[in-house]
Amino acid sequence: MSPAIVVDNLGVVYPNGQRALDGLSLQVxxxxxxxxLGANGAGKTTLIKVLASLMRPSRGTVRVLGLDPGEQPETIKRQLGVVPQENNLDVDLDVRANLVFHCRYFGLRRADITTRVAHWLAQLGLTDKAAAEIMHLSGGTKRKVMLAKAFLTSPRLLVLDEPTSGLDPEIRASIWRHIRDFRDGGGTVFLSTHHMEEAERLCDRVALLRQGRIVACDTPTALVTGLGGGLEALFEEAASTEDGR
Known part of the structure; x- marks a missing residue:
């Protein structure tokens, strides 16, 4: 099978001159x-935005599901389920309406919308919150609604930016379970995190990002073995040298 993501010599420089990504290459x-895996400011969210067709790179090439995000963003978006780091729910709509609107935006049929929304409300334990206003939800519940949105359109690829950041262990474990189920069903997952445990529990492979560059990439076990201090020591090394970018 062809790689789901191919990134070659990717660079992103913001208008203020800040270099967020610098010659980054990877395949998923x-x-x-x-x-x-990387400290805050390492460039994880910038890469997520490029993959999700939300930002154009300054140089390099990107292919997502065989397509160029700069040339075919709408085609790619219809095959992605994206959970950004920041809450993107509509506070003027309740939980069910947020999910229904998302389905309508992507052109799903009315009968499919009803079935899919009910299914994912149940799967993520949100049925009793369906009529709740977004502003009254806890942070963990909002995160689950965002994950439900990502699953609703039956994506081929999930792109998750720190999906469990700030959540309690019970909700985190629930989200991990749904990510594993998606992978076991044939889906592909690209996620950013700064939790060492999350990387070890979920990932087949892990890349360490430091100052916009990948400095190590392997299975979690191989990184632990090869670096002699585990992902925790590797992460602490990255954090200690992070310059805020």
Missing amino acids: QSGEVFGL
């Missing part, structure tokens, strides 16, 4: 969970 194979 179809059917794997690929983790991007």
Whole structure:
């Protein structure tokens, strides 16, 4: 099978001159969970935005599901389920309406919308919150609604930016379970995280991002073995040298 994501010599420089990504290259194979591990400011969210067709790179090439995000963004978006780091729910709509609107935006049929929304409300334990206003939900519940949105359109690829950041252990474990189920069903997952445990529990392979560059990429076990201090020591090394970008 062709790789789900191919990134070659990717660079992103913001208008203020800040270099967010610097010569980054990686491949994500179809059917794997690929983790991007790094301290805050390492460039994880910038890469997520490029993959989700939300930002154009300054240089390099990107292919997502065989397509160029700069040339075919709408085609790619219809095959992605994206959970950004920041809450993107509509506070003027309740939980069910947020999910229904998302389905309508992507052109799903009315009968399919009803079935899919009911299914994912149940799967993520949100049925009793369906009529709740977004502003009255806890942070963990909002995160589950965002994950439900990502699953609703039956994507081929999930792109998750720190999907469990700030959540309690019970909700985190629930989200991990749904990510694994998606992968076991043939889906591909690209996620960023700064939790060492999350990378070890979920990912088939992990890349360490430091100052916009990948400095190590392997299975979690191989990284632990090869670096002699585990992912925790590797992460602490990255954090200690992070310059805020």
